[in-house]
Amino acid sequence: MLELKDVKKSYLKGSKALDGVNLSIGPGEIVGLFGENGAGKTTLMKCILGLLRYQGEITLDGDPITPKNIARLSFATCEHSYFPALTAGAHRDFYQEHFPNFRTKRFSALMDFFQLPRNKAIRSFSTGQKNQFEVILALSQGADYILMDEPFAGNDIFNREDFYKVLLGILEPEETILLSTHLLEEVQHFIGRAVLIHQGKVAGDITTLELEEQGRGLMDFVKETYQYKADRVSRALGELTDRE
Template structure:
């Protein structure tokens, strides 16, 4: 269980860019972290990982401070967490030292699947190849908690479909996933729960089964929480 008791990040006296209280995510849930650009989604994942300055941070993982057990977390980000001067093989050796449960065999299967050269320096890879390496390393860490920040960014529809199939197919049932994405149509049938953020706060916390029973659409609720007006563009055309 991941418990965010109190997390806040501010700049000076301005409104907090992140303010979370009493957010609990049970083990085994796949959670979509959604919202417009600048709503605090990436900041939330980074706060959990201990990245970036946060003024208040009280986060527990199974009852213990999260900073004592980062080996249970895998952070997959479009920014990339790899070391450019290493090769994929050397990068795996580095990760194995930090993640005792790192699955080297699965990692090499993913490298082969994504057609990544294991002995070529990462800095020579294209952006797409680096993104696929980030996914390969993250999924092979053997972690119980996966924090994914825009894992689909820059990927074609077929790569995105493959990623979702690999992600779901590799789950054993007790892993927890937080996934930040704008591709609602591709994750609506995958996630169990949606956290809709706006201005650094969770404005809606919804379970997909409840939404379906109520006949509501996730996109419509997101638009409402973001204050989006579909006819706003008309003022420019007048």
């Protein structure tokens, strides 16, 4: 169980990125993390991974996250965290050495599925291939909790669809995914739970089963939570047109 208790994060400039986040994510869950730009999604993930200092408590099965248990978390980010000059094969060797539970078979299968070259430096990959490789590393690390921050930015729709299907097919019951993305409609059938972040706080937390029972879609839930005003565009356009 990954637990966050009253997690707060302020940057030196004074802005509050996280303002008392409480969240529990159990084994086997596939959680979508949604929110507007600057809501605090990336900061939340970085705090979980220990990449940023924070106030509050983040524990993994009751223990704080330290170098001893950090291998239980993996991270795929749109910023990319691989070594650009190394080949895929060199990454495999490196990860095998540092992550005892590295899933070599899964790594090979995913490399084959996406037809990524093993002997070319990653920096020579296309943007889509780089994203694929970043996610392959995160999925193959052997982590219990896989954190993904906008991993498919730059990939085409077919590519993303393929990935969702592959992901659902390969995940083992105890593997947990925390996926931050703006592609709500695309992932709504893939996730089991949606967490909405707004201004550094958890603004909504609901399972897709609950949504189904209520007869609501994920987008409806998000719009309600954010009190989205559907007529704001037409009103804005109207005002603009009047002015002109």
